[in-house]
Amino acid sequence: MARRQLPPELVERVRQLEAGELAVALPRDAATIALLRASSAGPEVYLLRRVTGMAFAGGMHVFPGGSVDPADATAELAWAGPPPSVWARAFSCDEPLARALVCAAVRETFEESGVLLAGPSTDEVLDDVSTDEWEAERAGLEAREQSLSDLLARRSLVLRADLLRPLAHWITPAFEARRFDTRFFVARMPDGQICREVGGEADERLWLRPVDALAAGVALMPPTVAVLEDLAAHPDVESALAAARTMTTVLPVARIDGDGEVVLLRPDDPGYPA
Secondary structure, eight states: OOOOOOOOOOOOOHHHHHHHOOOOOOOOEEEEEEEOOOOTTTTEEEEEEOOOTTOOOOOOOOSSSEEEEEEEEOOOEEESSHHOOOOOOOOOOHHHHHHHHHHHHHHHHHHSSSOEESSSSTTTTOOOOOOOOHHHHHHHHHSSSSSSHHHHTTTTTTTGGGGGGEEEEEOOOOEEEEEEEEEEEEOOOTTOOOOOOOOSSSEEEEEEEEEHHHTTTTOOOOOHHHHHHHTOOSHHHHHHHOOOOOOHHHHEEEEOOTTTTTTEEEESSSTOHH
């Protein structure tokens, strides 16, 4: 069995869960995008460090993303690329949720990095969106003063779902107080756009090669590590986007073994429950 160390407070929650003393939180649907750009040393990925003290993943380095908002599920907008049915098959969900996940991924990435995967037509992508005018649009989206569909419709823009690729699917373990059912996407950083220091949830932003992010000693959650390992296997952005991936839902499960130690298992570990 694979033994993965947990903080003492989580070990206690595992014991409470095993004893039937812990109410299990329902996971919230969420979406996140690993943005890639080319460099002379290979592809780099964009990471944010969440502010220490946040209720979930404080101090951890993550990709831009967050929970699906109700407005993501009801959005009516121009769409370029694979229809929701294709994303539904990739992520083993229904079409309304698949559509909401793509919208949430694009919205959250704009809110947290200032990058907007949209364009004036099905084969164009916006250039610079770092002006004061666009910052006002981003801030209005973050404050829920407008929805993504409101923004795109008013500016006659098309959501570029064709720029995204499915990457991974992880569900937070049952012993966590806050749980997320997260679908990961990968996308190329649009030419002409820049990642900016926006929003209040991150205190550090950096571009790193995936292999360097894994070796740098920065705080990473298991899903982030797994995604970085996937991306580190590709010599360039093109191959990372073109890779054929089979989506396997990863729901880590904690068990107490015969020695009384907490064992954290993933689907490919011996002893993972059927």
